[in-house]
Structures are given as C-alpha cells and as structure tokens.
Amino acid sequence: MDNKIALEEHFASSDTIGDSERFFTHDLWQVRRRQLLDFQEERIERMDACGIGYAILSLNAPAVQAITDRQRAIDVARRANDLLAEQVARRPERFGAFAALPLQDPEAAARELERAVGELGFQGALVNGFSQVGSEDDSTYYDLPQYWPFWAEVERLGVPFYLHPRNPLPSQQRSIEGHPWLMGPAWAFSPETGVHALRLIGSGLFDAHPKLQIILGHLGELVQNNIWRTSHWASANGKNPLGVKATRPFIDYFRENFNLTTSGNFRTIAMRNAMDEIGSDRVLFSSDYPFETMEEAAQWFDRAEINDNDRQKIGRDNARRLFRLD
Numbered sequence: 001m002d003n004k005i006a007l008e009e010h011f012a013s014s015d016t017i018g019d020s021e022r023f024f025t026h027d028l029w030q031v032r033r034r035q036l037l038d039f040q041e042e043r044i045e046r047m048d049a050c051g052i053g054y055a056i057l058s059l060n061a062p063a064v065q066a067i068t069d070r071q072r073a074i075d076v077a078r079r080a081n082d083l084l085a086e087q088v089a090r091r092p093e094r095f096g097a098f099a100a101l102p103l104q105d106p107e108a109a110a111r112e113l114e115r116a117v118g119e120l121g122f123q124g125a126l127v128n129g130f131s132q133v134g135s136e137d138d139s140t141y142y143d144l145p146q147y148w149p150f151w152a153e154v155e156r157l158g159v160p161f162y163l164h165p166r167n168p169l170p171s172q173q174r175s176i177e178g179h180p181w182l183m184g185p186a187w188a189f190s191p192e193t194g195v196h197a198l199r200l201i202g203s204g205l206f207d208a209h210p211k212l213q214i215i216l217g218h219l220g221e222l223v224q225n226n227i228w229r230t231s232h233w234a235s236a237n238g239k240n241p242l243g244v245k246a247t248r249p250f251i252d253y254f255r256e257n258f259n260l261t262t263s264g265n266f267r268t269i270a271m272r273n274a275m276d277e278i279g280s281d282r283v284l285f286s287s288d289y290p291f292e293t294m295e296e297a298a299q300w301f302d303r304a305e306i307n308d309n310d311r312q313k314i315g316r317d318n319a320r321r322l323f324r325l326d
Contacts, residue, residue, distance in 0.1 A: 001302050001311055003053035005319035006294075008126075008162070008217050008263035008286035009043075011087075012036035013080045016063040023184055023291065035290035036060060039087040044094065046289070050298035053316075055289075056323070057084060058098040058126035062166040065103065065128040068135060073102035077112055085120040096323065098126035098162055104133045106146055110153040117157050123323045124159035124215075129166035129193060137171050141196055143203035155209040160259065160322060162215040163197060165189030185218075185264060185291070194221040197258070202234060204245035206253045213322065217263040217286065219270045224260065224277045227251050254278060259322060262314070264288035266300040271314075280310045284318045 012020060017036060021029050035042060039057075047055060059080050067073040077100040088095040099116035101109040116122040130139040142150075154161055167173075167188050176182040197216060206212060216223065223230075231250035234240055246253065260274045263286035274283050287297035301315065319325065 001315045002051045004051055004285050004298065004301070004315040005325070006047075006052050006055045006286045006289075006297075007215065007261055007284055007319060008164070009055040009057050009289050010036060010060045010291065011039065011057050011084065012060040012063075013076075013083055015076045015079060016060055019063055019066065020060045020291075032290050039095075040090060043289075044091070046294045047094065050287075050294040051302070052287075052294060052298065054094060054096065054319075054325070056096040056098055056123055056319075057088070058162065058164070059084075059100040059128075061128035061164055063128055064100050065131045065166060067102075067104070068132045068138075070102070070104045070108070070133070073104045073131075074108050074112070076100075077102045077109075081112065081116050081120060081122070085116075085122075088121075096325075097122040098124055101125050101127050103127060103131045103142065103147070103150070104140070106150040110150045113150075113153060113157065113159075117159055122159075123325075124161060125154070126162035126164050128164045129196060132169075137169050139169050139172075141199055143196075143199040143205060148205070148208065151205060151209050151212060155211050158211070160213040160215050162217070163193060163200075164217060165193040165221065168192045190218060190221040194223045197221065197223055198230060198234075198250070201250050201253045201257075202244045202246050204247065206257045207245075207247050210257070212257055213259060214257055215259045215261060215284075217261045217265075217288070219262060219265040219267075219274045219283075220258075220260045220278075223254065223258075224274050227254050227277060251277075255282070258282065259284060259318075261286035262297070262301065264292045266292075266297055268300075268304045268306070271304065272306070275306075275310065275314075280313055281318055283314045284322070285315045 064077045080100045103109045235249040259282045261284045
C-alpha cells in the first residue's frame with residue numbers, strides 16, 4: 001500500500017540519545033543511534049521504499065519523563081520541540097510532529113503544548129508514561145487531580161495524546177527481578193502503560209472531558225485483550241466493592257476515547273482482535289522506527305489478511321481524520 005501514514009516514529013536529541021542505548025547490543029546500537037539522530041536522509045529513503053508517505057515524529061523514551069528536575073525537564077522538552085519543528089519545516093509534506101511535554105509540571109506542560117500546537121504546528125503530544133518528580137523512585141501518573149487542568153487544555157486544543165511506554169521504576173520491578181529480558185518491549189512496557197490507561201479511564205477523566213482522544217501503541221498495550229473482564233469487574237455496576245469514579249463501563253470509554261496503533265506488534269491476529277474490540281476506524285498503522293524496521297512493519301501490513309477497505313482506513317484514512325490532515 002502506498003502513501004501510508006505512520007504515527008510512532010522516533011527521533012532523539014543530544015539531550016536524550018543516551019536513553020535508548022540500553023535496548024540494543026553494542027554493534028546494533030551504532031546503527032540505531034545514527035537512525036535516531038537522522039531526519040532527512042536514511043529516514044526518507046526508507047519511507048519511500050516502504051510506501052510511507054507521511055510520518056508523525058516523536059522523541060525517544062523515557063527522555064523528558066525521567067528528568068527529576070522540573071526546570072531541566074521544561075528546558076529539554078522545549079529544545080526537543082524546537083529541533084523537531086526545524087526538521088519538520090524542511091519537509092512538511094512528509095513529516096508531522098508530536099510534542100514532548102514536561103509533565104513534572106502540569107502547568108508548564110499545558111503551556112508547552114499550546115506553544116507546540118499553536119506556534120509550531122504540531123499535531124498533538126507523545127508522552128513517555130509516568131513522570132519522575134524530585135526523586136529517581138517517585139512516579140506521578142496523569143489521572144491525579146493536579147493534571148485535570150492539563151487535560152482540559154488538551155481537550156480545548158482538540159489534539160490527540162499518545163501515551164507511550166516506559167519501564168516501571170525499580171521499586172515496581174519485583175515480579176520480574178532476576179529476569180532482565182522481561183524489561184522493555186519484551187513485556188514490561190505493556191502492563192505498565194496499560195495500567196496507566198486504565199487509571200485514566202477509572203478516574204472519571206473521560207466523563208469530565210469526553211472529547212479527549214488517547215492513542216496507545218503496540219495494538220493496545222494488552223488492554224484490548226482483557227477489556228471485557230476489566231469492564232465487567234471494575235465498572236460502576238455494583239460489583240466492585242472498592243468503587244470507581246467512571247460512570248459507564250470501561251469498554252465504552254475504550255471504544256470512544258482510545259485509538260490503537262500497530263507499532264512494534266506485527267501480528268495479524270492481534271490486529272484483528274484490536275479491530276473487533278475497538279473498531280477498524282480506531283486502529284492506525286505505525287512502525288516504531290528505528291526500534292523496529294519500517295520494512296518489517298510495511299511488508300507485514302501490506303500483506304496482512306484483512307479486506308482492502310480496512311487496509312486503506314488503518315494505513316491512511318483513520319490518521320487523516322484523527323489529525324485533520326489535508
């Protein structure tokens with residue numbers, strides 16, 4: 001399929017490039033480092049070869065979210081956004097942009113999002129999970145009350161918010177202690193991010209701000225596999241003795257306020273499951289470059305056993321609608 005739109009395509013700045021080294025062997029890191037820092041050469045060549053006409057770029061992980069000093073987080077986010085804006089301006093027909101946000105400070109994050117969308121022309125934000133504030137082992141999740149004014153600004157601006165994974169903090173890693181291979185994309189990313197998404201739902205956030213649109217990568221961070229059971233037991237239907245603030249079944253919010261991308265999860269049966277749970281109008285193509293290859297993502301998607309109408313929607317049309325692309 002030609003002219004696909006991809007939404008989880010990463011770059012790094014000089015401030016954040018070191019955060020990605022841990023995910024690769026030494027030799028492979030030399031390649032991935034080059035690819036993360038490249039915008040206009042190899043990236044474009046691979047997009048052309050893979051039928052990707054447009055990519056929305058975002059900062060690598062955990063980047064800003066792992067910076068415990070508030071002011072430094074604000075500064076790094078702004079520098080990353082300025083760098084990205086400069087690169088997108090060179091090829092606006094090929095690139096869009098997600099803002100990095102310093103959610104250690106919700107008010108500063110709202111201001112930076114307004115600047116990124118209003119002045120720089122960004123399409124939304126991608127945030128790498130919880131933020132660390134003041135301590136290396138202190139995590140702050142975005143369902144908390146201090147973030148609701150920020151969410152009001154996201155809704156006012158009318159742009160999607162991509163909740164991207166990061167590893168759990170050391171204090172939360174006991175269940176996989178001694179098994180480092182379970183960290184990162186192999187496993188730990190998805191349950192950490194899936195729980196964060198469920199916290200947003202359960203908090204009542206989408207009752208207060210029903211127009212919010214959240215994006216999850218990797219075909220749903222496992223949420224779609226368990227959404228019926230979660231909805232059955234956690235929703236405000238009299239079954240849950242612990243109570244929940246959301247007023248409707250969780251599955252309703254999942255189908256109305258969430259969108260899922262294929263980033264880094266190139267399995268047709270998983271994509272079909274996502275389509276069945278959330279609808280093919282809310283599934284979108286992505287590759288997760290350069291942590292995955294564009295070639296594998298595109299070859300799988302172009303050959304996946306789905307009908308051509310769904311392929312067109314997932315590969316391009318859904319993104320055009322969600323981001324109001326011309």
